[in-house]
Amino acid sequence: MTRKNINKYISTLIFYVVGGLTAAILLIPFFWMIVTSLKTKGALLSIPVEWIPKNPSLAAYEKIFKLEGFSKAIFNSFYLAITTTIVQILSASMAAYAFSKIRFKGNEALFRVYLATMMIPFQVVFIPLFIISSSLRLTNSLNAFLLLQLFNPFAIFMLRQKMMGINDSFIEAAIIDGANHFHIFTKVILPLSSGVIATLGIMSFMGSWNDYLLPLVMISDKKKFTLPLILNSLNGQYGSDYNLLMAGSLISIIPILIVFMFAQKYFRSGLQVGGVKA
Amino acid sequence: MQKIARHNSFSKALPFILPSLAGLIVFSLLPIITSLIISTSSWDGLTKLTLFTDAKSFFNNFYIGLKNFRDILKGDEFWKVLKNTLYFIVLYLPLILISSIAVANILNKKYRGIGFFRVLYYVPVLTSWVAGALIWKWALSPEYGIINEILDLIGIEGPKWLQSETWAMPSIVLASIWKDVGYFGLIFLGGLQSIDPTYYEAAEIDGATGWRKVWYITLPMLSPVTFFVIVISIINSFQLFPQVMVMTKDAGPNGATQVFVERIYKYAFKYHKMGYAAAYSWILFVIIFIFTTLQLKLQKRWVHYDT
Structure with a gap:
Protein backbone atom coordinates (compact mmCIF):
# COMPACT_ATOMS: atom_id res chain seq x y z
CA MET A 1 0.00 0.00 0.00
CA THR A 2 1.37 3.41 -0.90
CA ARG A 3 1.59 6.29 1.53
CA LYS A 4 -1.08 8.19 -0.38
CA ASN A 5 -3.44 5.25 -0.03
CA ILE A 6 -2.90 5.04 3.72
CA ASN A 7 -3.59 8.77 4.05
CA LYS A 8 -6.78 8.30 2.10
CA TYR A 9 -7.91 5.46 4.37
CA ILE A 10 -7.18 7.50 7.47
CA SER A 11 -9.13 10.51 6.26
CA THR A 12 -12.04 8.26 5.26
CA LEU A 13 -11.96 6.75 8.73
CA ILE A 14 -11.90 10.19 10.37
CA PHE A 15 -14.82 11.21 8.22
CA TYR A 16 -16.93 8.27 9.33
CA VAL A 17 -16.00 8.74 12.98
CA VAL A 18 -16.67 12.51 13.06
CA GLY A 19 -19.76 12.24 10.88
CA GLY A 20 -21.07 9.32 12.90
CA LEU A 21 -20.43 11.09 16.18
CA THR A 22 -22.26 14.28 15.19
CA ALA A 23 -25.09 12.25 13.72
CA ALA A 24 -25.26 10.31 17.00
CA ILE A 25 -25.54 13.53 18.99
CA LEU A 26 -28.37 14.59 16.72
CA LEU A 27 -30.04 11.21 16.96
CA ILE A 28 -29.74 10.44 20.68
CA PRO A 29 -32.88 12.45 21.42
CA PHE A 30 -34.77 10.41 18.78
CA PHE A 31 -33.41 7.17 20.17
CA TRP A 32 -34.59 8.33 23.59
CA MET A 33 -38.03 9.14 22.20
CA ILE A 34 -38.47 5.69 20.66
CA VAL A 35 -37.17 3.86 23.73
CA THR A 36 -39.37 5.89 26.05
CA SER A 37 -42.47 5.30 23.96
CA LEU A 38 -41.95 1.54 24.42
CA LYS A 39 -41.75 1.72 28.19
CA THR A 40 -44.48 1.25 30.76
CA LYS A 41 -45.22 4.19 33.00
CA GLY A 42 -43.38 2.53 35.90
CA ALA A 43 -40.20 1.97 33.86
CA LEU A 44 -39.96 5.70 33.10
CA LEU A 45 -38.78 6.47 36.60
CA SER A 46 -36.33 3.64 37.09
CA ILE A 47 -32.81 4.54 38.23
CA PRO A 48 -30.39 3.80 36.64
CA VAL A 49 -32.07 4.73 33.36
CA GLU A 50 -33.07 1.75 31.18
CA TRP A 51 -31.34 2.27 27.82
CA ILE A 52 -33.26 -0.63 26.37
CA PRO A 53 -36.64 -1.25 27.98
CA LYS A 54 -36.62 -4.48 30.02
CA ASN A 55 -40.29 -5.11 29.35
CA PRO A 56 -41.08 -3.37 26.07
CA SER A 57 -44.75 -2.57 25.77
CA LEU A 58 -47.05 -0.93 23.27
CA ALA A 59 -49.32 0.31 26.05
CA ALA A 60 -48.52 3.96 25.35
CA TYR A 61 -49.60 3.57 21.71
CA GLU A 62 -52.80 1.78 22.69
CA LYS A 63 -53.59 4.48 25.21
CA ILE A 64 -52.90 7.42 22.92
CA PHE A 65 -55.23 6.17 20.21
CA LYS A 66 -57.94 5.67 22.82
CA LEU A 67 -57.57 9.27 23.99
CA GLU A 68 -60.35 11.47 22.76
CA GLY A 69 -59.37 13.45 19.71
CA PHE A 70 -55.97 11.92 18.90
CA SER A 71 -57.01 10.03 15.76
CA LYS A 72 -59.08 13.06 14.79
CA ALA A 73 -55.98 15.25 15.19
CA ILE A 74 -54.05 13.06 12.73
CA PHE A 75 -56.89 13.44 10.27
CA ASN A 76 -57.08 17.22 10.89
CA SER A 77 -53.35 17.61 10.33
CA PHE A 78 -53.54 15.79 7.00
CA TYR A 79 -56.63 17.72 5.97
CA LEU A 80 -55.04 21.05 6.86
CA ALA A 81 -51.65 20.34 5.30
CA ILE A 82 -53.13 19.12 2.02
CA THR A 83 -55.86 21.72 1.57
CA THR A 84 -53.75 24.74 2.57
CA THR A 85 -51.03 23.59 0.17
CA ILE A 86 -53.47 23.34 -2.73
CA VAL A 87 -54.97 26.76 -2.03
CA GLN A 88 -51.60 28.42 -1.55
CA ILE A 89 -50.15 27.04 -4.78
CA LEU A 90 -53.25 27.77 -6.80
CA SER A 91 -53.64 31.35 -5.63
CA ALA A 92 -49.91 32.09 -5.78
CA SER A 93 -49.43 30.70 -9.26
CA MET A 94 -52.43 32.63 -10.56
CA ALA A 95 -51.03 35.87 -9.16
CA ALA A 96 -47.55 35.03 -10.43
CA TYR A 97 -48.98 34.43 -13.91
CA ALA A 98 -50.66 37.83 -13.93
CA PHE A 99 -47.53 39.57 -12.67
CA SER A 100 -45.22 37.87 -15.14
CA LYS A 101 -47.30 37.45 -18.28
CA ILE A 102 -50.12 40.00 -18.37
CA ARG A 103 -49.34 43.64 -18.94
CA PHE A 104 -51.61 45.90 -16.96
CA LYS A 105 -51.43 49.30 -15.36
CA GLY A 106 -50.00 49.14 -11.86
CA ASN A 107 -48.45 45.68 -12.33
CA GLU A 108 -45.06 46.64 -10.90
CA ALA A 109 -46.46 48.86 -8.16
CA LEU A 110 -48.87 46.21 -6.91
CA PHE A 111 -46.13 43.59 -6.94
CA ARG A 112 -43.99 45.89 -4.82
CA VAL A 113 -46.82 46.17 -2.27
CA TYR A 114 -47.00 42.35 -2.21
CA LEU A 115 -43.27 42.12 -1.51
CA ALA A 116 -43.29 44.87 1.11
CA THR A 117 -45.64 42.83 3.33
CA MET A 118 -42.88 40.21 3.69
CA MET A 119 -41.07 42.68 5.95
CA ILE A 120 -43.66 42.31 8.69
CA PRO A 121 -43.04 39.03 10.51
CA PHE A 122 -46.06 36.87 11.28
CA GLN A 123 -45.25 37.08 14.98
CA VAL A 124 -46.09 40.78 14.82
CA VAL A 125 -49.53 40.47 13.24
CA PHE A 126 -50.97 37.31 14.79
CA ILE A 127 -53.02 39.29 17.31
CA PRO A 128 -54.92 41.43 14.77
CA LEU A 129 -55.20 38.37 12.54
CA PHE A 130 -57.00 36.64 15.39
CA ILE A 131 -59.17 39.72 16.01
CA ILE A 132 -60.20 39.98 12.36
CA SER A 133 -60.77 36.24 12.07
CA SER A 134 -62.98 36.24 15.11
CA SER A 135 -64.98 39.23 13.82
CA LEU A 136 -65.51 37.25 10.62
CA ARG A 137 -66.37 34.14 12.68
CA LEU A 138 -63.41 32.26 11.19
CA THR A 139 -61.87 30.98 14.40
CA ASN A 140 -62.26 27.30 15.29
CA SER A 141 -62.60 26.38 11.64
CA LEU A 142 -60.00 24.42 9.73
CA ASN A 143 -61.33 25.83 6.48
CA ALA A 144 -60.53 29.36 7.65
CA PHE A 145 -56.85 28.47 7.27
CA LEU A 146 -57.48 28.15 3.54
CA LEU A 147 -58.43 31.81 3.34
CA LEU A 148 -55.24 32.76 5.16
CA GLN A 149 -53.23 30.93 2.50
CA LEU A 150 -54.70 32.96 -0.36
CA PHE A 151 -51.94 35.49 0.07
CA ASN A 152 -48.41 34.17 0.32
CA PRO A 153 -45.91 36.70 -1.03
CA PHE A 154 -42.96 34.32 -0.84
CA ALA A 155 -44.65 31.70 -3.04
CA ILE A 156 -45.82 34.38 -5.46
CA PHE A 157 -42.30 35.77 -5.68
CA MET A 158 -40.73 32.35 -6.36
CA LEU A 159 -43.31 31.43 -8.99
CA ARG A 160 -43.08 34.80 -10.70
CA GLN A 161 -39.29 34.37 -10.96
CA LYS A 162 -39.84 31.01 -12.62
CA MET A 163 -42.56 32.20 -14.99
CA MET A 164 -40.55 35.25 -16.08
CA GLY A 165 -38.05 32.76 -17.47
CA ILE A 166 -40.62 30.98 -19.64
CA ASN A 167 -40.28 32.10 -23.21
CA ASP A 168 -43.20 34.13 -24.53
CA SER A 169 -43.07 32.31 -27.85
CA PHE A 170 -44.81 29.36 -26.15
CA ILE A 171 -47.63 31.70 -25.25
CA GLU A 172 -47.77 33.38 -28.63
CA ALA A 173 -48.06 29.99 -30.27
CA ALA A 174 -50.93 29.13 -27.94
CA ILE A 175 -52.68 32.42 -28.75
CA ILE A 176 -52.41 31.73 -32.46
CA ASP A 177 -54.09 28.41 -31.75
CA GLY A 178 -56.95 30.40 -30.21
CA ALA A 179 -56.16 29.88 -26.53
CA ASN A 180 -57.22 32.38 -23.87
CA HIS A 181 -55.39 33.22 -20.63
CA PHE A 182 -57.08 30.45 -18.72
CA HIS A 183 -55.90 27.87 -21.25
CA ILE A 184 -52.41 29.30 -21.42
CA PHE A 185 -52.18 29.27 -17.63
CA THR A 186 -53.38 25.69 -17.15
CA LYS A 187 -51.97 24.07 -20.29
CA VAL A 188 -48.66 25.88 -20.80
CA ILE A 189 -47.46 27.81 -17.76
CA LEU A 190 -48.41 25.46 -14.93
CA PRO A 191 -46.79 22.35 -16.47
CA LEU A 192 -43.62 24.33 -17.23
CA SER A 193 -43.46 25.54 -13.60
CA SER A 194 -43.98 22.12 -12.05
CA GLY A 195 -40.52 21.94 -10.43
CA VAL A 196 -41.00 25.14 -8.44
CA ILE A 197 -44.58 24.14 -7.66
CA ALA A 198 -43.41 20.82 -6.22
CA THR A 199 -40.78 22.57 -4.10
CA LEU A 200 -43.23 25.14 -2.75
CA GLY A 201 -45.85 22.44 -2.23
CA ILE A 202 -43.54 20.30 -0.12
CA MET A 203 -42.49 23.32 1.94
CA SER A 204 -46.08 24.37 2.47
CA PHE A 205 -47.09 20.84 3.48
CA MET A 206 -44.31 20.66 6.03
CA GLY A 207 -45.01 24.19 7.29
CA SER A 208 -48.69 23.45 7.87
CA TRP A 209 -48.05 20.02 9.34
CA ASN A 210 -45.62 21.41 11.91
CA ASP A 211 -47.19 24.83 12.52
CA TYR A 212 -47.86 25.79 16.10
CA LEU A 213 -48.50 29.51 16.66
CA LEU A 214 -51.27 30.05 14.10
CA PRO A 215 -53.36 26.98 15.10
CA LEU A 216 -52.74 27.79 18.77
CA VAL A 217 -54.25 31.22 18.28
CA MET A 218 -57.07 30.24 15.93
CA ILE A 219 -58.31 26.97 17.40
CA SER A 220 -59.59 26.27 20.88
CA ASP A 221 -62.14 23.56 20.02
CA LYS A 222 -60.57 20.17 20.81
CA LYS A 223 -62.31 18.53 17.87
CA LYS A 224 -60.36 20.80 15.51
CA PHE A 225 -56.94 20.23 17.09
CA THR A 226 -53.97 19.38 14.86
CA LEU A 227 -51.13 17.10 16.02
CA PRO A 228 -48.91 19.88 17.43
CA LEU A 229 -51.91 21.26 19.32
CA ILE A 230 -52.94 17.94 20.83
CA LEU A 231 -49.33 17.20 21.82
CA ASN A 232 -49.20 20.61 23.42
CA SER A 233 -52.37 19.97 25.38
CA LEU A 234 -51.25 16.45 26.40
CA ASN A 235 -48.07 18.08 27.68
CA GLY A 236 -50.24 20.05 30.09
CA GLN A 237 -52.61 17.21 30.94
CA TYR A 238 -50.30 14.20 31.09
CA GLY A 239 -47.11 16.14 31.81
CA SER A 240 -45.37 13.18 33.46
CA ASP A 241 -46.57 10.37 31.16
CA TYR A 242 -43.58 10.69 28.89
CA ASN A 243 -44.18 7.28 27.27
CA LEU A 244 -47.47 8.71 26.01
CA LEU A 245 -45.95 12.03 24.93
CA MET A 246 -43.06 10.32 23.13
CA ALA A 247 -45.40 7.92 21.34
CA GLY A 248 -47.44 10.92 20.19
CA SER A 249 -44.34 12.78 19.06
CA LEU A 250 -43.11 9.79 17.07
CA ILE A 251 -46.48 9.39 15.38
CA SER A 252 -46.41 13.07 14.41
CA ILE A 253 -42.96 12.75 12.80
CA ILE A 254 -43.54 9.60 10.71
CA PRO A 255 -45.77 11.07 7.96
CA ILE A 256 -43.44 14.01 7.29
CA LEU A 257 -40.49 11.60 7.21
CA ILE A 258 -42.25 9.47 4.60
CA VAL A 259 -43.00 12.54 2.48
CA PHE A 260 -39.34 13.51 2.81
CA MET A 261 -38.11 10.08 1.67
CA PHE A 262 -40.14 10.38 -1.51
CA ALA A 263 -39.41 14.01 -2.29
CA GLN A 264 -35.89 14.61 -0.98
CA LYS A 265 -34.84 16.60 -4.00
CA TYR A 266 -37.66 19.13 -3.55
CA PHE A 267 -37.09 19.36 0.18
CA ARG A 268 -33.48 20.24 -0.37
CA SER A 269 -34.15 22.93 -2.95
CA GLY A 270 -36.96 24.27 -0.78
CA LEU A 271 -34.77 24.55 2.28
CA GLN A 272 -32.03 26.16 0.24
CA VAL A 273 -34.21 28.96 -1.07
CA GLY A 274 -35.33 29.64 2.48
CA GLY A 275 -38.95 28.65 2.17
CA VAL A 276 -39.04 27.09 5.61
CA LYS A 277 -41.11 28.42 8.45
CA ALA A 278 -38.90 28.84 11.44
CA MET B 1 -39.07 40.60 -20.12
CA LYS B 67 -49.57 54.85 27.13
CA ASN B 68 -49.00 51.14 26.30
CA PHE B 69 -45.68 51.94 24.64
CA ARG B 70 -44.57 54.12 27.55
CA ASP B 71 -45.60 51.49 30.11
CA ILE B 72 -43.74 48.71 28.30
CA LEU B 73 -40.52 50.67 27.87
CA LYS B 74 -40.60 51.97 31.46
CA GLY B 75 -41.26 48.56 33.04
CA ASP B 76 -38.49 46.18 34.14
CA GLU B 77 -40.01 43.23 32.33
CA PHE B 78 -39.30 44.53 28.83
CA TRP B 79 -35.60 44.95 29.58
CA LYS B 80 -35.45 41.48 31.08
CA VAL B 81 -37.10 40.05 27.94
CA LEU B 82 -34.61 41.91 25.76
CA LYS B 83 -31.72 40.71 27.92
CA ASN B 84 -32.96 37.09 27.76
CA THR B 85 -33.23 37.31 23.96
CA LEU B 86 -29.76 38.82 23.59
CA TYR B 87 -28.39 36.12 25.91
CA PHE B 88 -29.96 33.49 23.66
CA ILE B 89 -28.36 35.12 20.59
CA VAL B 90 -24.91 35.35 22.24
CA LEU B 91 -24.96 31.62 23.00
CA TYR B 92 -26.79 30.44 19.90
CA LEU B 93 -25.13 32.40 17.10
CA PRO B 94 -21.47 31.27 17.49
CA LEU B 95 -22.52 27.69 18.18
CA ILE B 96 -24.84 27.45 15.19
CA LEU B 97 -22.24 29.01 12.87
CA ILE B 98 -19.46 26.65 13.94
CA SER B 99 -21.61 23.53 14.02
CA SER B 100 -23.39 24.18 10.74
CA ILE B 101 -20.13 24.97 8.90
CA ALA B 102 -18.73 21.70 10.31
CA VAL B 103 -21.80 19.78 9.19
CA ALA B 104 -21.57 21.35 5.72
CA ASN B 105 -17.95 20.19 5.45
CA ILE B 106 -18.93 16.66 6.40
CA LEU B 107 -21.78 16.64 3.89
CA ASN B 108 -19.52 18.03 1.20
CA LYS B 109 -17.29 14.92 1.23
CA LYS B 110 -17.94 12.39 -1.46
CA TYR B 111 -17.74 9.26 0.62
CA ARG B 112 -19.95 6.26 0.34
CA GLY B 113 -22.99 6.48 2.60
CA ILE B 114 -23.12 10.28 2.56
CA GLY B 115 -26.76 10.18 1.50
CA PHE B 116 -27.57 8.39 4.74
CA PHE B 117 -25.82 11.07 6.79
CA ARG B 118 -27.68 13.80 4.95
CA VAL B 119 -31.00 12.25 5.86
CA LEU B 120 -29.92 11.95 9.51
CA TYR B 121 -29.08 15.64 9.73
CA TYR B 122 -32.44 16.64 8.27
CA VAL B 123 -34.59 14.63 10.64
CA PRO B 124 -34.63 17.34 13.35
CA VAL B 125 -35.40 19.96 10.68
CA LEU B 126 -38.46 17.95 9.61
CA THR B 127 -39.69 17.42 13.15
CA SER B 128 -42.27 19.86 14.46
CA TRP B 129 -41.05 22.15 17.21
CA VAL B 130 -43.69 20.82 19.58
CA ALA B 131 -42.45 17.24 19.22
CA GLY B 132 -38.81 18.33 19.28
CA ALA B 133 -39.33 20.41 22.42
CA LEU B 134 -41.16 17.54 24.17
CA ILE B 135 -38.29 15.19 23.35
CA TRP B 136 -35.76 17.65 24.76
CA LYS B 137 -37.81 18.41 27.83
CA TRP B 138 -37.74 14.70 28.65
CA ALA B 139 -34.12 14.14 27.61
CA LEU B 140 -33.11 17.00 29.92
CA SER B 141 -35.04 15.69 32.92
CA PRO B 142 -32.51 16.02 35.78
CA GLU B 143 -33.11 12.58 37.34
CA TYR B 144 -34.59 10.43 34.61
CA GLY B 145 -33.30 12.04 31.40
CA ILE B 146 -30.74 10.57 29.04
CA ILE B 147 -28.50 13.66 28.91
CA ASN B 148 -27.62 13.61 32.59
CA GLU B 149 -27.32 9.83 32.39
CA ILE B 150 -24.66 10.20 29.67
CA LEU B 151 -22.91 12.98 31.61
CA ASP B 152 -22.96 10.69 34.62
CA LEU B 153 -21.20 7.95 32.62
CA ILE B 154 -18.29 10.30 31.96
CA GLY B 155 -18.24 11.47 35.57
CA ILE B 156 -20.01 14.81 35.30
CA GLU B 157 -22.93 15.69 37.51
CA GLY B 158 -25.43 17.31 35.16
CA PRO B 159 -27.29 20.50 36.12
CA LYS B 160 -31.02 20.75 36.69
CA TRP B 161 -31.41 22.18 33.16
CA LEU B 162 -34.90 23.62 32.67
CA GLN B 163 -35.57 23.83 36.38
CA SER B 164 -32.52 25.98 37.02
CA GLU B 165 -32.52 29.72 36.43
CA THR B 166 -28.93 29.56 35.15
CA TRP B 167 -29.41 26.59 32.83
CA ALA B 168 -32.93 27.15 31.48
CA MET B 169 -31.88 29.40 28.59
CA PRO B 170 -28.81 27.30 27.65
CA SER B 171 -31.21 24.32 27.50
CA ILE B 172 -33.37 26.19 25.00
CA VAL B 173 -30.22 27.04 23.03
CA LEU B 174 -29.16 23.38 22.98
CA ALA B 175 -32.51 22.25 21.62
CA SER B 176 -32.48 25.05 19.03
CA ILE B 177 -29.01 24.11 17.77
CA TRP B 178 -30.14 20.52 17.43
CA LYS B 179 -33.21 21.61 15.48
CA ASP B 180 -31.49 24.11 13.16
CA VAL B 181 -28.03 22.70 12.45
CA GLY B 182 -29.21 20.52 9.55
CA TYR B 183 -30.98 23.46 7.92
CA PHE B 184 -28.09 25.90 8.16
CA GLY B 185 -25.64 23.09 7.35
CA LEU B 186 -27.50 22.67 4.08
CA ILE B 187 -27.31 26.41 3.38
CA PHE B 188 -23.55 26.37 4.00
CA LEU B 189 -23.21 23.26 1.85
CA GLY B 190 -24.67 25.26 -1.04
CA GLY B 191 -22.06 27.95 -0.34
CA LEU B 192 -19.17 25.48 -0.23
CA GLN B 193 -20.21 23.86 -3.48
CA SER B 194 -20.26 27.20 -5.27
CA ILE B 195 -16.60 28.01 -4.48
CA ASP B 196 -14.52 27.72 -7.64
CA PRO B 197 -11.93 24.91 -7.10
CA THR B 198 -9.32 26.81 -9.10
CA TYR B 199 -8.81 29.12 -6.08
CA TYR B 200 -7.62 26.14 -4.05
CA GLU B 201 -5.47 24.85 -6.88
CA ALA B 202 -3.80 28.25 -7.25
CA ALA B 203 -3.23 28.45 -3.49
CA GLU B 204 -1.68 24.97 -3.46
CA ILE B 205 0.75 25.98 -6.17
CA ASP B 206 1.71 28.92 -3.95
CA GLY B 207 2.30 26.44 -1.13
CA ALA B 208 -0.76 27.14 1.04
CA THR B 209 -1.67 24.41 3.55
CA GLY B 210 -4.97 23.25 5.11
CA TRP B 211 -5.73 25.97 7.63
CA ARG B 212 -4.44 28.81 5.48
CA LYS B 213 -6.75 27.66 2.70
CA VAL B 214 -9.68 27.68 5.11
CA TRP B 215 -8.76 31.12 6.45
CA TYR B 216 -7.90 32.88 3.19
CA ILE B 217 -10.25 31.15 0.74
CA THR B 218 -13.10 29.21 2.32
CA LEU B 219 -14.20 31.72 4.96
CA PRO B 220 -14.07 34.84 2.74
CA MET B 221 -15.84 33.00 -0.08
CA LEU B 222 -18.50 31.78 2.35
CA SER B 223 -19.05 35.25 3.83
CA PRO B 224 -22.21 36.07 1.81
CA VAL B 225 -23.78 32.82 3.04
CA THR B 226 -22.56 33.50 6.58
CA PHE B 227 -24.16 36.92 6.38
CA PHE B 228 -27.47 35.40 5.28
CA VAL B 229 -27.33 32.85 8.11
CA ILE B 230 -26.58 35.53 10.71
CA VAL B 231 -29.44 37.78 9.53
CA ILE B 232 -31.94 34.89 9.49
CA SER B 233 -30.73 33.52 12.85
CA ILE B 234 -31.11 36.86 14.57
CA ILE B 235 -34.58 37.45 13.14
CA ASN B 236 -35.56 33.94 14.25
CA SER B 237 -34.05 34.51 17.69
CA PHE B 238 -36.33 37.47 18.28
CA GLN B 239 -39.26 35.24 17.35
CA LEU B 240 -38.48 32.30 19.65
CA PHE B 241 -41.73 30.73 20.67
CA PRO B 242 -42.69 27.03 20.50
CA GLN B 243 -39.58 25.71 22.24
CA VAL B 244 -40.06 28.18 25.09
CA MET B 245 -43.78 27.47 25.41
CA VAL B 246 -43.39 23.69 25.42
CA MET B 247 -40.15 23.29 27.36
CA THR B 248 -40.75 25.98 29.98
CA LYS B 249 -44.44 26.50 30.43
CA ASP B 250 -44.23 29.42 32.83
CA ALA B 251 -41.14 30.88 31.14
CA GLY B 252 -38.65 29.19 33.43
CA PRO B 253 -37.62 29.83 37.03
CA ASN B 254 -37.87 33.55 37.79
CA GLY B 255 -38.76 34.33 34.17
CA ALA B 256 -35.42 33.06 32.85
CA THR B 257 -36.90 32.19 29.45
CA GLN B 258 -39.34 35.07 29.03
CA VAL B 259 -39.06 36.13 25.38
CA PHE B 260 -40.97 38.49 23.10
CA VAL B 261 -43.51 36.31 21.31
CA GLU B 262 -44.20 34.35 24.49
CA ARG B 263 -44.95 37.63 26.31
CA ILE B 264 -47.10 38.91 23.43
CA TYR B 265 -49.06 35.67 23.32
CA LYS B 266 -49.63 35.66 27.07
CA TYR B 267 -50.62 39.33 27.29
CA ALA B 268 -53.12 38.82 24.49
CA PHE B 269 -54.68 35.50 25.45
CA LYS B 270 -53.89 34.84 29.11
CA TYR B 271 -53.79 38.28 30.75
CA HIS B 272 -56.37 39.80 28.38
CA LYS B 273 -54.45 42.96 27.57
CA MET B 274 -54.86 43.06 23.79
CA GLY B 275 -53.82 46.68 23.43
CA TYR B 276 -50.68 46.12 25.48
CA ALA B 277 -49.85 42.98 23.48
CA ALA B 278 -50.30 44.81 20.18
CA ALA B 279 -47.97 47.59 21.35
CA TYR B 280 -45.47 44.94 22.42
CA SER B 281 -45.55 43.38 18.95
CA TRP B 282 -44.84 46.74 17.27
CA ILE B 283 -41.88 47.30 19.57
CA LEU B 284 -40.66 43.85 18.53
CA PHE B 285 -41.05 44.82 14.88
CA VAL B 286 -39.00 47.99 15.39
CA ILE B 287 -36.24 46.04 17.18
CA ILE B 288 -36.04 43.44 14.40
CA PHE B 289 -36.03 46.24 11.84
CA ILE B 290 -33.17 48.07 13.59
CA PHE B 291 -31.06 44.92 13.96
CA THR B 292 -31.55 43.93 10.32
CA THR B 293 -30.80 47.42 8.97
CA LEU B 294 -27.71 47.61 11.16
CA GLN B 295 -26.42 44.33 9.74
CA LEU B 296 -27.09 45.44 6.17
CA LYS B 297 -24.99 48.53 6.91
CA LEU B 298 -22.18 46.60 8.61
CA GLN B 299 -21.95 43.89 5.96
CA LYS B 300 -19.85 46.10 3.67
CA ARG B 301 -17.01 45.78 6.15
CA TRP B 302 -16.73 42.02 6.12
CA VAL B 303 -18.84 40.38 3.44
CA HIS B 304 -16.89 39.51 0.32
CA TYR B 305 -18.87 39.33 -2.92
CA ASP B 306 -17.05 37.54 -5.69
CA THR B 307 -18.76 39.24 -8.60
Missing part, protein backbone atom coordinates in the same frame (compact mmCIF):
# COMPACT_ATOMS: atom_id res chain seq x y z
CA GLN B 2 -41.65 41.25 -22.74
CA LYS B 3 -45.25 40.85 -21.80
CA ILE B 4 -47.97 39.79 -24.14
CA ALA B 5 -49.04 43.06 -25.64
CA ARG B 6 -52.37 41.95 -27.04
CA HIS B 7 -53.73 41.14 -23.61
CA ASN B 8 -52.96 44.31 -21.81
CA SER B 9 -55.81 45.29 -19.60
CA PHE B 10 -56.41 45.11 -15.91
CA SER B 11 -59.68 43.27 -16.47
CA LYS B 12 -57.71 40.40 -18.02
CA ALA B 13 -55.39 40.25 -15.01
CA LEU B 14 -58.03 40.72 -12.34
CA PRO B 15 -59.38 37.15 -12.22
CA PHE B 16 -55.85 35.89 -11.69
CA ILE B 17 -54.97 38.44 -9.04
CA LEU B 18 -58.26 38.54 -7.19
CA PRO B 19 -57.70 35.66 -4.70
CA SER B 20 -54.30 36.89 -3.55
CA LEU B 21 -55.42 40.52 -3.57
CA ALA B 22 -58.38 39.68 -1.33
CA GLY B 23 -56.03 37.79 0.98
CA LEU B 24 -53.60 40.68 1.00
CA ILE B 25 -56.27 43.20 1.97
CA VAL B 26 -58.19 41.15 4.54
CA PHE B 27 -55.41 39.12 6.14
CA SER B 28 -52.37 41.36 5.74
CA LEU B 29 -53.12 45.06 5.30
CA LEU B 30 -56.20 45.12 7.51
CA PRO B 31 -54.40 43.36 10.40
CA ILE B 32 -51.52 45.81 10.17
CA ILE B 33 -53.85 48.81 10.40
CA THR B 34 -55.99 47.18 13.10
CA SER B 35 -52.91 46.35 15.10
CA LEU B 36 -51.71 49.96 15.01
CA ILE B 37 -55.11 51.18 16.23
CA ILE B 38 -55.45 48.51 18.94
CA SER B 39 -51.95 49.29 20.22
CA THR B 40 -53.19 52.75 21.27
CA SER B 41 -56.10 51.27 23.23
CA SER B 42 -56.72 49.56 26.52
CA TRP B 43 -59.00 46.96 24.86
CA ASP B 44 -58.98 43.66 26.77
CA GLY B 45 -60.01 41.29 24.01
CA LEU B 46 -63.07 40.18 25.96
CA THR B 47 -65.37 43.18 25.52
CA LYS B 48 -67.09 43.15 22.15
CA LEU B 49 -64.87 44.89 19.60
CA THR B 50 -66.78 47.81 18.11
CA LEU B 51 -63.87 49.18 16.05
CA PHE B 52 -65.38 48.10 12.72
CA THR B 53 -69.03 48.78 13.56
CA ASP B 54 -68.94 51.81 15.84
CA ALA B 55 -65.44 53.25 15.87
CA LYS B 56 -66.54 56.28 17.88
CA SER B 57 -67.61 54.29 20.90
CA PHE B 58 -64.44 52.20 20.64
CA PHE B 59 -62.28 55.30 20.86
CA ASN B 60 -64.39 56.80 23.64
CA ASN B 61 -64.06 53.68 25.73
CA PHE B 62 -60.53 52.51 25.06
CA TYR B 63 -58.27 55.13 23.44
CA ILE B 64 -55.23 55.82 25.64
CA GLY B 65 -52.71 57.21 23.14
CA LEU B 66 -49.16 55.97 23.51
